[in-house]
Structures are given as structure tokens and as C-alpha cells.
Amino acid sequence: MKLRLPLFILFEGIDGSGKTTLSETVYHHFASMGIPAVKLVEPTDGIWGLQIREMLQEAAAPSAEKQLELFLKDREDDVTRNIVPSLNGNMMVIMDRYYYSTAAYQGAMGLDPDHIISENVKRGFPKPDRVYLIDVAPGHCMQRIARRKNGSAEEQFFEKKQFLEKVRAIYLALADESFCILDGDESVEMLRQQVILDIERNFGIE
DSSP states (O other): OEEOSSEEEEEEOSTTSSHHHHHHHHHHHHHHTTOOEEEEESSOSSHHHHHHHHHHHSSSOOOHHHHHHHHHHHHHHHIIIIIHHHHHTTOEEEEESOHHHHHHHHHHTTSOHHHHHHHHHHTTOOOOSEEEEEEOOHHHHHHHHHHHTTSOOOSSHHHHHHHHHHHHHHHHHHOOTTEEEEETTSOHHHHHHHHHHHHHHHHEEO
């Protein structure tokens, strides 16, 4: 089975949904088949991405507007340095978070999600061919994060759960024909098989 290249595949979901693990396993599957593939993640390790990572560690986060500004700068750098060159090189780009994350998270902070999407589109950022949204109840995700940190659930559980409910609702509202919504309560292996089958069915060449 060959794939129609270039191909831009995106994984999205709230924190703790399992998107990073799933995107890694899907990337390794296609790379092992000899498909020219690259795995990217946002925020990046570039100058703006490092600022975002530092920002996320601060007790008092900057305003949603300032966060959006940083994400747009980081994405512009990522598109220029990584995404467009890979697509122009006829590769499969597998992405862990992209502008739908910005729309969902900064949208949950009060910005207009549709405006955020339009700002990204206006800048000419490539639209993914397929978006895999891993949908999991926020409570389940927070339990996973707590287990990963080897501790009990963080303080302000209900406040954060309410915020993630908003994020999840925005994700689902943004879903268009390019989205495939996955049940995040399924095993990683089950989801991996579903994604691989979906990619081969929609973008495969016999």
C-alpha cells in the first residue's frame, strides 16, 4: 500500500487525551513502511515555542490575546521551517497540535474560536488533510494526568474540569468534513488500527 503524498495528518485533543502517544505510534507505523514521514509538535522547540513553554509553567499566565500572539509567531516559524518544506518534499507530515488547539484553548479563555481559525487561514498556514480528534471526558483526562504525575488530582479540579469542558465543546464545534472523531476511551492499539485503516482508505494508492 502506497499513500498519496504529500499528506498532512493532525492529531488533536484535550490534555491527557492520548494524542501524543497515538501520533507517535501512527508515525512509526508509516515510517517503518518506507513512507517518507516527519513527526512535528506544537509548541515547537524554536524561539517562540520555548517562550510558550515557559509561559505555561508560570503561575499567572498572560492574557489570551498575548498567548494567541505567541502561538501565531511560533506557528509561522514552524510552517516556514518545517511544515511547508516537508510538504513540498512530498512527505507525510504527522502533527501533534496545530491551530485547532489554539482555537479551542484560547477560545475557552474568551476569544472567538472562528476568528482564531480565520487568522491562521489568512496567514496561509496549510490546512490538514485529516484531523483525528481524540474525544475523552475531561474527568478521565485529569485522572490520567494525575496518575502520570504519580500524585493525586491537582487542586481546583472542578475549575479546571469546567475549563476543559469548554475546550472539548469548542473542538467538537470546529469539526468539519476533514475531522475523524475517535473514542479516546478505546485502547491505543484499537485507535492505532482505526487511524491506519482510515488513512489507507482515504489516501491510499494500490
